[in-house]
Structure formats: structure tokens, C-alpha cells
Amino acid sequence: MKVKLFILLCFLFVLGNQAVVAQERTVEPEVGEPVVLRLVYTFTQQAVKDRESVYITDTMVLEVGMNGSVYYDWNKNRRDSLAAIRFTEPVNHKITLSVDENALQVRLEAQKQVYDVLDAGKGQSYRIYKKRDKEEVVTIDEGPLEGFDTETYFQLTENIPPQAWKMSGDTSTVLNYLCQKASATFRGRTYVAWFTLDIPINDGPWKFYGLPGLILKVQDLENKFCFLAIGLQKAGGESITMPTDRKRVSCNLKELSDFKKNERRYISVGFVENGGVTYYRTKNPVTYFSLERGD
Template sequence: MKVKLFILLCFLFVLGNQAVVAQERTVEPEVGEPAVLRMVYTFTQQAVKDRESVYIADTMALEVGMNGSVYYDWNKNRRDSLAAVRFTEPVNHKITVSVDENALQSRLEAQKQVYDVLDASKGQSYRIYKKRDKGEIVTIDEGPLEGFGTTTYFQLTENIPPQAWTMTGDTSTVLNYLCQKASATFRGRTYVAWFTLDIPINDGPWKFYGLPGMILKVQDTEGQFCWEVIGLQNVRDEILIPTDRKKIPCNLKELSDFKRNKRRYISVGFVENGGVVYYRTKNPVTYFSLERGD
């Protein structure tokens, strides 16, 4: 009961301050809604490496407002900052790329020190914006380069109504919250979700929503994907779609194909002759498709 009262008070506070926030904006944002709560989840997915199953975990965040939310990789900014530092270290900024896998293998066998590994499959690069009141979900992801060093975004806009959840009557506890069980089929997979009425917000991680409380845990019945909450935080951030790059409209297949191609290769860098040489090679990890039929 205390949690419900707290959340409702947060909403009333945000509504009372929306007019002030609007006056402070210099550029009208594409979403522009204050968030009141941040849910932090562990996202675990199954993959295959050297013909054996492995599980890869990422920490994801969901920031929730009255009508919408944004879901993103909690550690992405830290990874990007570390990558930026790599390229400003006192090494000659001569960077070359090689596709000679034999040369890479000889360096690995000689146990030469690896300077850097560029792996587009690590972490999640997208941000998913839900507009629950409109049944619309917008995905913003890293797009192709345009010209030398000019980055872009892919923008995927989908009309996705709430999933058709079926309540089972079962209960469980997740992060000390009493939860109820529900199941639904979405994009070729069947999911089981645990949601709590103690946080009466119709939302959840990734593209899930449509239950009378926050989804704290959800996993597919094949055991390949799982989201589970590990923490909650109060926030006062705005939910804004980025405007710092050109956006390229795309469909789900175009976005999925682009991401799949990026994940096929990694580049291993070595300091050589005062510069860095990156050797491109096939990614040893293969990922399953989250959205089937794409």
C-alpha cells in the first residue's frame, strides 16, 4: 500500500511540474514527458559459441512516465566513454584494418598483447520508446555511416497494441514484490510474465506492456530470453527521442538485417609500428533472433 501511494504522489508531482518544464525547453522534443521511476533489469539471452550454449547478460533500464517510457542499455554510455578513451590514448592515430585472418591467428598464437576488440554484438545499441496511450513503439538504433565519420540513426516506428495476456492465478515474489503470473504470445514466441499491482503502471521491459501492474520478470518458454528486475530508482529525467543525428526510417526486417550483419564480425587490434592495426574476423558467437519472422 505504501508503494502505491508513493507512485501516485510521484505522478501528481510530475503533472504539477509539467508546465514549468515545458517553459524551460528551448527545442520542442519528439516525446518530452517526465519520467518518475527507473526500473533496472538483467537481460539474459542464450547464444552459441564454438557449438556450445552460452548465456550473455546485459543490464537494461526502463524509465517510465504517465503515458510512455524509454528502455535502453544501462551501461552503454560507460562503454562508449571507455571506447572514446581508447582512441585518445598516446598511440599514433594511424589506424588500419586488415582482413588477413592468418596474420591475426599468428599474433594470437604468439600471445601478442591485444590493444582493443571492436565487437558490435556486445551490449544493446537501441533505445525503445513506448507511447502507451497511442499503442506506438519507436525504436532508435545505430544506423549506417553517411560519408566519412557521419553517423546516423535507424528509426523503426511500429503500431503495437498491448499483448493479449492470459492470467493464470499463480503468484510469486520478485524483488520482495508480490507478483501475479500471465502469459502471451508475441512475435513468434510465448512468454510468461510476473507483474505486481504494488506498482500500478502498465509497462514492462523491451516491448512488453498491457498488464494492470509493472512487469518485473518475463521469459520465453524456450528459456532463450529472460528479463528480471534487480532494482528501482526515483528519477526526474525527461523521456526524449534523440535529435543529434539524421534518422533513417526503416522496417523491422531492414533493422534486423543490419544488426545481424554488424554482429557477424569482430575486429581485434594490436599496436604495430606506432599505430593500431585491426584484424577483422568472424564473430565466434551466434545469437538467436528475438523477433521471429523478421
């Protein structure tokens, strides 16, 4: 099964001005290895909205090379492009931010038309690079603003050996590939993975790897997270490279996690007013679980 994919580059409008303490790090542009295979996964996660469970699904891409890979949100660039168009069409770039929740409620109760909603929790903003031969995982994610409008990337570099997978005799079929079952505990959660020896590449979605075949499905035992391959194709000459359009700032896992949690705490609802758009910040009704529990 082959699915035509479009290679997307990252650009995100960041609404956030949290101050995060991190050490600046200069990183030279990197030229990566060729992509040999591209997979599309659905990433489904459980969340809570108004005290009820909801499930949110994003479409992710894994581009695999002989020694490394990159994993990212397939739709991110399209969402950001649409957001950029919204900012330029009717409002002539005049944007006002407000934290007056009473004013927001007045507009909602009056059923005033909502122009836009900024939600940092929508989609996945990170790109995860594995260097399997070095047992290194590098996460590049949206970082804090420098000054008023200068965007940065956070860079988290981790030494992550292959997960300690325990093999099972069980089999299943994913994408018409015969898969074998394995399980492992990683970052506070226990996962069941299905991998295929028909594609003998030691990789998988997110930070998973370490099996003698490509991982096509991973699910935790609490059914809060599921990664499922839905398509694959051979690559067409692309390379795995890291973004160089912004300054990268090094961080640790806690700094990155705290920053992203803080971003997701609020959404901003925009209304066209006085020739521009006024965004009113309010608490995000959706609460997310952490993949890396206990860190």
C-alpha cells in the same frame, strides 16, 4: 529496494560500413514527459559459442512516465567512453583496418598482446520508446555510416497493441513485490510474465506492456531470454526524450534486423603496430538468437 542509478546518454563507436537501403526522414527534436519511476533489469540471453550454449547478461534501464517509457542499456555510455579513451591514448588516432585473417592468426599464435576488440554484439545499442496511449513503439538504434565517418540512427516506428495476455492464478515474489502470472505469444515466441498490482503502471521491459501492473519479470518458454527487475527508484525530474545528435533514418523491422545481424557477424581484433592500431576483422565466434523470431 532502491538502487542508485546513473542516467546515461548514448554515444557508440560504430565499426561498420554496410550499405543499407532506407528512406531518409527528418525528425524534429521531441520534448518528452517526466519520468516518474526508474527500474533496473538484467537481460539474459542464450547464445552459442564454439557449438556450446553460453549466457550473456546485460543491465538495462526502464524509465517510465504516465503515458510512455524508454528502455535502454545502462552500461552503454560507459563502454563507449572507455573505447574512446583507448583510441586517443597510445596511437595518436592512426587506425588501420584489415581483413587479412591469416595475418591475424600469425599474431595470435605468436601471443602478441591484443590492444582492443571491437564487438558490435556486445551490449544493447537500441533505445526503445513506448507511447502506450497511442499503441506506438519507436526503436532508435545505431545506423549505417554516411560517407566515411558520419554516424546515423535508424528509427523504426511500429504500431504494437498490448500483447494478448492470458491471466493465471499463480503468484510469485520479485523485488519483494507480490506478482501475478500472465502469458502471451509475441513475434514468434511465447512468454511468461510476472506483474505487480502494487505498481499500477501498464508497462514493462523491451516491447512488453498491457497488464494492469508493472511487469517485473518476463521469460520465454524456451529459456532463451529472461528480463528480471533487480532494482527501482523514484525519478528526480528527468524527462523522456529522443536523441537529436545525429540524423535519423527511417527503416522497417527487416532492414533493422538484417543490419544488426550483419554487424554481429564479425569482430575486429586490434594490435598496436607502427605507431597506431591495426584492426583485423574475423568471424564472431558467438551466434545470437533473435528475440523477434520469424520476422
